[in-house]
Amino acid sequence: MQTKYKMKTLVAGLVAAAVLAAPMTTMAQNYPTKPIRLIVAFPAGGSTDIIARLVAQRLGEKLGQQVIVDNRGGAGGTIGTEIAARAAPDGHTLTMGTTSTHVIAPAAYAKVNYDPVKDFDPITLVASTPYLLVLHPGVKANNLKEFIALAKSQPGKLNYASAGTGSTTQLAMEMLNRAAGIDVVHVPYNGNGPAGAATLGGQVQALFGSMPAVLPHAQAGRLRAIAVGTAQRSPALPNVPTVAESGFPGFEVSLWLGFFAPKGTPKPILTRLQKELTDIASNPEMKAQFEKNGASAVTNTPAEMNTLMKTELEKYGKVVKAAGISLK
Amino acid sequence: MDADIISNLALGFSTAVSPINLFYCFIGVLVGTLIGVLPGIGPVAAVAMLLPLTFNLDAVGAIIMLSGIYYGTQYGGSTTAILVNLPGESASVVTCMDGYAMARQGRAGPALAIAAIGSFFAGTVGTILVALLGPPLAEIALKFGAPEYFSLMVMALIAAAVLAHGSMLKTICMIVLGLLVGIVGTDVNSGMSRFTFGASGLADGLSFVVVAMGLFGFAEILCNLQDKADTASRDILNQKITGLMPTAADMKAAFGAIVRGTAVGAFFGTLPGGGPTISAFSAYAVEKKLAKDPSRFGKGAIEGVAAPESANNAAVQCAFITTLTLGIPHGATMALLLGALTIQGIAPGPQVMTQRPDLFWGLIASMWIGNAMLVILNLPLVGLWIKLLKVPYRFLFPAIMVFMAIGVYSVNNLDLDIYMTILFGVLGYIFIKLKCEPAPLILAFVLGPLMEENLRRALLISRGDPTVFITRPISAAFLVATALLLAFMIVPSFRKKREEAVADSEAL
Numbered sequence: 001m002q003t004k005y006k007m008k009t010l011v012a013g014l015v016a017a018a019v020l021a022a023p024m025t026t027m028a029q030n031y032p033t034k035p036i037r038l039i040v041a042f043p044a045g046g047s048t049d050i051i052a053r054l055v056a057q058r059l060g061e062k063l064g065q066q067v068i069v070d071n072r073g074g075a076g077g078t079i080g081t082e083i084a085a086r087a088a089p090d091g092h093t094l095t096m097g098t099t100s101t102h103v104i105a106p107a108a109y110a111k112v113n114y115d116p117v118k119d120f121d122p123i124t125l126v127a128s129t130p131y132l133l134v135l136h137p138g139v140k141a142n143n144l145k146e147f148i149a150l151a152k153s154q155p156g157k158l159n160y161a162s163a164g165t166g167s168t169t170q171l172a173m174e175m176l177n178r179a180a181g182i183d184v185v186h187v188p189y190n191g192n193g194p195a196g197a198a199t200l201g202g203q204v205q206a207l208f209g210s211m212p213a214v215l216p217h218a219q220a221g222r223l224r225a226i227a228v229g230t231a232q233r234s235p236a237l238p239n240v241p242t243v244a245e246s247g248f249p250g251f252e253v254s255l256w257l258g259f260f261a262p263k264g265t266p267k268p269i270l271t272r273l274q275k276e277l278t279d280i281a282s283n284p285e286m287k288a289q290f291e292k293n294g295a296s297a298v299t300n301t302p303a304e305m306n307t308l309m310k311t312e313l314e315k316y317g318k319v320v321k322a323a324g325i326s327l328k
Numbered sequence: 329m330d331a332d333i334i335s336n337l338a339l340g341f342s343t344a345v346s347p348i349n350l351f352y353c354f355i356g357v358l359v360g361t362l363i364g365v366l367p368g369i370g371p372v373a374a375v376a377m378l379l380p381l382t383f384n385l386d387a388v389g390a391i392i393m394l395s396g397i398y399y400g401t402q403y404g405g406s407t408t409a410i411l412v413n414l415p416g417e418s419a420s421v422v423t424c425m426d427g428y429a430m431a432r433q434g435r436a437g438p439a440l441a442i443a444a445i446g447s448f449f450a451g452t453v454g455t456i457l458v459a460l461l462g463p464p465l466a467e468i469a470l471k472f473g474a475p476e477y478f479s480l481m482v483m484a485l486i487a488a489a490v491l492a493h494g495s496m497l498k499t500i501c502m503i504v505l506g507l508l509v510g511i512v513g514t515d516v517n518s519g520m521s522r523f524t525f526g527a528s529g530l531a532d533g534l535s536f537v538v539v540a541m542g543l544f545g546f547a548e549i550l551c552n553l554q555d556k557a558d559t560a561s562r563d564i565l566n567q568k569i570t571g572l573m574p575t576a577a578d579m580k581a582a583f584g585a586i587v588r589g590t591a592v593g594a595f596f597g598t599l600p601g602g603g604p605t606i607s608a609f610s611a612y613a614v615e616k617k618l619a620k621d622p623s624r625f626g627k628g629a630i631e632g633v634a635a636p637e638s639a640n641n642a643a644v645q646c647a648f649i650t651t652l653t654l655g656i657p658h659g660a661t662m663a664l665l666l667g668a669l670t671i672q673g674i675a676p677g678p679q680v681m682t683q684r685p686d687l688f689w690g691l692i693a694s695m696w697i698g699n700a701m702l703v704i705l706n707l708p709l710v711g712l713w714i715k716l717l718k719v720p721y722r723f724l725f726p727a728i729m730v731f732m733a734i735g736v737y738s739v740n741n742l743d744l745d746i747y748m749t750i751l752f753g754v755l756g757y758i759f760i761k762l763k764c765e766p767a768p769l770i771l772a773f774v775l776g777p778l779m780e781e782n783l784r785r786a787l788l789i790s791r792g793d794p795t796v797f798i799t800r801p802i803s804a805a806f807l808v809a810t811a812l813l814l815a816f817m818i819v820p821s822f823r824k825k826r827e828e829a830v831a832d833s834e835a836l
Contacts, residue, residue: 044376046663050670053380071376072741075514075531079742082528108519113528115662159789165519188516190781193663200654201470201791212670217654293670327519 031091031269032065039087039095041080043073047212047293051127051257052096054289058280067094076110076166076327085114089264091247091273093125097260099168103312108166108322109327116313121265122305124274126281127295130211131172131229133243134218136202144227144246147206151182158184160206161195165325169195171316172208172229172253174323179248186323199223208239210255211236212294229253236294256298260303270302337459343388344697352389353694356396357701363397364404365713366731370537371401371661373738381667385439387672388687392694394668395648398661399698401509402604402644403447406637407713410439412728418536419640421603421770422612424544426625426632437572439633440710444703445574446638450590451699454645457594459692463681465598465634465646473598474786475796479806481600484606485772486813487613498764506772509534517788518783529744538745539773541732542752543759543766550724550757559738562618572710585615585631589638597643598650605774611639645695652688656769664757710825816825 030178038056042048053069060067072080077100084095095101102116112121133144139158141147151158162170165188176182187204189195199207199214200222207214207228215236216226227243228234231252243251259277261270280286281297290297300308320326343349363374378397382390402419409420410427423443430439457465465503472480485503512523524530574582589611596607615635616625625632674684680834681688716724736745752829759766790796 008731044379044664044667046667047670050667053383057383069380070741072580073532074740075528079528079531156791165516185788187785189785190516191663193666197470197650197654203473211391325519327514 031272032063034092035068036060036063036091037070037072037087037093038067039072039080039084039093040256041072041074041084041095041101042076044069044071047074047129047210047295048077048096048098048257050293051290051295054173054286054293055126055259055277055280056095058283059276060132062276076105076109076112076164077190078109080106081105082113083261085119086263087262089121089262089266091261091265091269093262094273095120095260096257097122098257099312100253102260102309103316104166104168104171104320105327107313107317108325116309117306119261119263120245121270122309123259123261123270124277124281124302125256125298125300125305126277127290128254128256128298129295130234131168131208131253131255132211132214132218132225132234132237132240133172133176133206133208133227133229134199134214134223134225135206136199136204137222137224138202139205139224141226142224143241144241147226148180148182151180151184155183156185157205159187159204160184160208161198161204162186162188162207163192163195163210164188164190166325167321168253168255169208169210170323170325171319173206174319174325175251175253176208176243176248178319178322193236208253210243210294215294235291256308257295258300274302333459336685336689337693338532339685339691340459340691343686343690344392344693349389349392349690349694350697352385352393353405353698354701356393357400357698357705358397360397360400360402361404361407361702361705361709362400364401366404370405370735371737372664373396373537374398374401375661375664377738379664381490382668387669387674387684388690390668390672391665391687391691392698394665395691395695395703396698397704398665399451399641399695401424402640403444404562406443406447406640407440407706410443410633411436411713411716412545412724414728415540418540418645418770418774419636420607421540421544421605421767422608422636423633423640425612425767426627426629429626430630430633433628435628436714437710438574438578438630440713441563441572441576441707442574442630442634443637444706444710446586446589446634447641448595448699448703449586450638450640450642450703451645452696453590453694454594454597454642455692455699455708457646457648458695459689462649463653465649469650470654471802473800474782475800475803476785476806477599478779478782478798478802479810480606481775481782483518483773483806483810483813484610485779486810487610495763498762499768502759502764502766502769503772506769509539509769509775510773511780513777517784527569527744529740529742532740533777534748534773535739535745536770536774537736537739537751538748540770541736542749543756545728545732545769546753547756547760547766549728550753551760552721553725554610572714574630582630582634584639584644585611585635588614589635590642592635593639593642594646596639597646603647603695604640605771607639607643608636609771613633613750641699648695652691660785710720 038052040049040052049071054070056067072083081097081101082094084093089091106112106116135141135147139148160173162173170186173184174181184206189198192210195207196209196213196217198204200217214223217223224238225237227246228237228240229243229252231244233240233242259273278299281299287297334834359378359833375394380385382393385393405415405420406423408414409423410431413424413428415424416782427439430436474749512530513529514521521531592611592614593607597609612632612635616633619625647662651666673682684759733746736749739745756766786796797807
């Protein structure tokens with residue numbers, strides 16, 4: 001009884017404190033008042049997690065409060081993102097959103113319990129990871145043109161690996177399938193590692209893989225890199241042309257990573273976070289660390305992020321529909 | 329070539345035995361063991377939790393410490409499997425069967441010691457294999473495509489029937505049930521949800537920890553609580569504990585099992601996918617097949633602990649082959665280790681060996697050192713662990729339940745997982761009452777999704793042509809072996825033996 005009473009007082013006290021802590025402006029001025037939770041909708045150790053942790057450490061130093069990475073993986077990143085969408089919009093919960101969580105999942109899943117545009121206040125992009133089209137060295141094609149010719153000469157015979165149904169690796173290749181009018185068959189694997197292994201072992205002929213996963217094998221000559229999916233060539237592989245310059249202008253596939261806050265987060269807090277995050281991503285040391293992880297630093301504004309999401313939702317939405325991808 | 333290996337190993341040892349790296353290795357193994365004995369917290373959770381600790385270390389120190397944590401947890405998981413029937417990760421499910429039986433007979437000490445010794449032997453062989461044959465073995469592993477994996481898993485599943493002690497019909501039912509439980513989640517090919525009942529927490533399927541903690545740990549506690557008679561028998565068990573170390577007879581019996589288990593583990597461990605679990609189950613099946621009196625298995629046969637523990641550790645060691653030489657992770661823990669390397673700015677892949685020989689060979693050397701430390705650390709700890717068994721149930725059970733809940737929750741940070749564990753606990757209790765063994769269910773649960781995935785992938789690549797399974801030589805060999813295994817089981821003399829064994833166990 002005694003402890004129960006104490007609990008009640010404690011709860012009442014907390015509620016009172018919360019009420020007294022308003023008005024918003026003072027809250028924003030004192031921000032942050034406690035450690036910040038950064039939700040990463042993917043497991044620890046993955047590429048999104050690594051970038052998130054690199055940035056989290058610096059952000060913590062700048063804000064004078066620890067930024068704790070909270071890995072809430074599962075269901076293609078939709079579980080963690082949903083938690084972030086429902087969190088209190090006070091700047092103490094942020095999430096690292098990506099092309100997967102904020103574009104592809106909403107486009108490909110039959111039901112996602114958040115709206116990437118309406119439920120979030122975008123802050124800024126921090127990084128983007130390029131995609132690289134690689135072939136098993138046994139495939140008789142040295143560049144994209146030859147690969148397309150080969151695929152056309154034997155329709156439905158070649159296979160490509162992906163990191164899973166509805167992954168960027170699948171959508172990238174489906175976009176190429178459509179743009180080039182070829183029919184390379186999708187074989188889904190469980191993640192980038194197994195997809196890479198299948199291509200290395202020649203079980204499948206092609207993979208439009210994430211740069212960090214396939215670059216080491218391309219450099220070692222075990223996979224043949226024939227095109228990058230970015231608008232510009234990659235500094236890591238200056239001799240490999242882009243898909244766009246190989247005859248498909250406008251073709252662009254990359255995975256971006258950026259910071260989001262739940263909708264309704266006070267403006268001053270968003271502005272502060274955008275300034276700090278832009279600083280962090282522009283820092284040469286951070287840029288170098290991103291590059292080591294196969295990503296490049298990118299920053300933009302909330303308005304640009306909204307435009308980016310809307311354009312991509314439309315772009316990938318078409319591919320998803322055309323390829324008949326539906327995750328339930 | 330040989331001189332190369334020696335100079336490489338010399339480089340490795342000189343890196344690994346630097347006082348600071350030895351310290352990291354020790355800390356890793358110690359922390360790993362301590363976390364591993366907490367029920368429900370397996371290698372994946374432990375490495376994920378401790379990953380941030382290594383961010384500020386240099387690359388060599390970080391990977392050495394994380395590997396230490398990995399071995400430590402793996403071993404810690406076996407400790408709980410033997411003592412309280414709680415498998416820390418999928419591979420120790422097998423250890424539960426005879427290890428826990430030994431503990432109930434007051435022979436927990438020898439069981440723990442033989443697990444440590446077997447693991448050390450296997451670790452040593454594994455280290456040598458990685459050093460000598462790493463790159464060529466990795467090439468062979470790449471030859472394994474979808475058809476090969478599928479046929480291999482069919483074989484493993486059929487072997488699971490050999491594992492069971494009770495009725496064949498019940499075993500088959502448990503396997504089928506395991507396959508069904510494994511289907512829960514999103515289908516890799518179509519993206520359709522199956523048996524998720526709209527819960528997003530089930531979209532990625534049930535986690536192994538949930539199923540194993542429920543069927544083994546939770547069910548065991550329920551069973552022990554049901555009446556006073558069992559508590560009384562436990563008190564007898566406490567007094568009966570004699571001798572912490574295995575006797576000469578134990579060592580003799582276990583030696584062959586350790587060697588065979590190591591061989592089995594090294595083989596399966598090299599293949600990316602399902603390594604330690606398939607190894608442990610297969611090694612156990614091999615021992616049971618070779619035993620003069622297979623009915624001893626499941627009732628405290630020391631070979632039943634030695635073989636799967638050795639196999640499991642050999643597989644863990646060999647898992648580093650594909651991880652390091654190809655940058656292809658072997659499972660969730662290896663993926664985390666690769667993640668740690670990436671954080672250190674090292675792109676895992678074939679070039680690690682040439683660009684960072686100190687890291688590559690240092691890790692190989694520290695594998696062996698880590699295994700040695702595990703034995704040195706754990707043999708004296710055996711006495712301490714045994715004392716844990718003397719803790720009265722009224723303290724031990726609530727503690728186990730709390731740690732189990734924490735462990736289960738820590739995997740995905742989902743409360744749904746805790747409820748599911750309770751559900752599986754109740755199911756496990758019913759199974760115990762019906763004399764249905766959970767081990768075949770667990771194996772089917774682990775293998776089922778992989779098998780389905782590879783079957784469909786193989787048929788997708790062959791454009792629906794099923795002959796791919798018999799025209800590819802490695803796959804065909806596995807299927808022939810499976811057919812032989814089946815023939816053995818159907819042969820009347822064998823069946824008779826089985827029935828005798830069943831009669832034995834029911835008489836007990």
